Amino acid sequence: MDYRDGFVRRAAWAVPRAAGRSISADAARRLARVIGSAEGRTEAGVLRVAHRISPRVADLNPELAKISPQWATTDIAVRRHGLHWRLDLRDNLQAVLYYAGRYEPAVARFLRAELKPGDVVLDIGANIGLHSLGAAKQLRDLGGEGRVIAFEPAADSLDKLRAAAERNQLADLITLVPAALGERKHHAALHADSRYDPADSGVRSLQADGEVVQDVPVIRLDDWVREHSLDRLDVVKLDVEGSEAAALGGASRTLIRLQPRAVLVEDKRPDLRRRLHAVLDELGYRSTGATFDHNTLFRPDRRDDNEVTRRHSVR
Template structure:
């Protein structure tokens, strides 16, 4: 039963009055999808390349960890001698992520209940609501202003949001000494995260995987060429994953959302 299958949607609707039970079952369902690779096979095949690109002892950063699909696979890949830092600012999602790491005993993962950007402090996140009133936690975004919010709602076919406040930090302020891989999936604000990690990227030259989706980056007045210029200035190559290999490409390649940038 897939994450967005009709049976699962029906179950979610029935569980609306029982939030704790819903969270528990959500955790179990996500744990199953993660363990069986069901979600990765259908939606995130890049995970299988990552397993071959990283090695035991590496350090990885998962920004926008959500429920832990990448966190889990990164943890297993870098092993007990490696480390994974997983950032997730949304409380509901973070609780589920925490349960996932306990279920799988991911002892090499450090969970951080914060977001990442090019500034520090408290900031508002908007979390879209589904028709049944439950949240779409995976679509949470930094709420810059009313224009930004309304644009997101229209493009995501949502009618309302709840707003939460969470802390954001800059990756550069953490002074990492070793980083082999960074994954960033933050619903359009990816360039802001990169700007806050510029020193880390320059000094440590990690592989970077980025989600680039026009409908989301547009709401921050970011264009694909802005992201392209960022990596071009760092002498990084743009690639996408297909059939077991990385293929060099232009960032304006359509129908590709996940790009892998290599030094």
């Protein structure tokens, strides 16, 4: 997408850039946060801020003022979404949250509207817990029943999630699972993306081409659910940087038996879309046509319940 700044935006973003040259990176960062938060009041503005940060699309948007990586800091406190965070601004996700004030606002809005008292929520690829903590806060506000189960294989991201849960008094509502999900149990290398800083946790994946960050366990959701006797699942959010179909392949019995009413899956790669939709179709889930920040919402198709159950019971 091509973004360009007009006169007003160019003038506004010139202020932190000048501060960075003449005062300090800290002054530039704080001024950029004020300007970015004003821009981030709209969803289109959040995307603009994301493009100001991302090194991958910098050359695609030469007329867009950039947020300098020199303004990044590894640990800064901020309050966002009614929650207290400590952020590493080398990570694009955390930088967008800091500068724009929001990250994936449509997903957050969907979860606020969708969650009900007592819901069990599965966040697969939870990262630092942006949506896990938001969902847990919503459940607490609804009466304190229910829980969030967060799967995150990267140790540094999981540590941030754990610390944020404790800091915001939400630890009792969140179950942390230090693993990736797939079609079979094994160990795999979690890679950084060569187009980003290795500290950018949001773009790490099992298929990326950057340096190895960590050796991580990969498990099947069906196995974890059986071992932990999970008997309820209402909402699933799945974002694992291209491994969504594999994660669903190891979750077939769970989705068929517990039938969560909403499955929200990152669906921004055309090369993977057909397989992803086919897997969900086989499990009895249909796209609603609604998307939230590149995440497609699927709901169970009740008409196919008997056929889906029969097909999988003979495997």
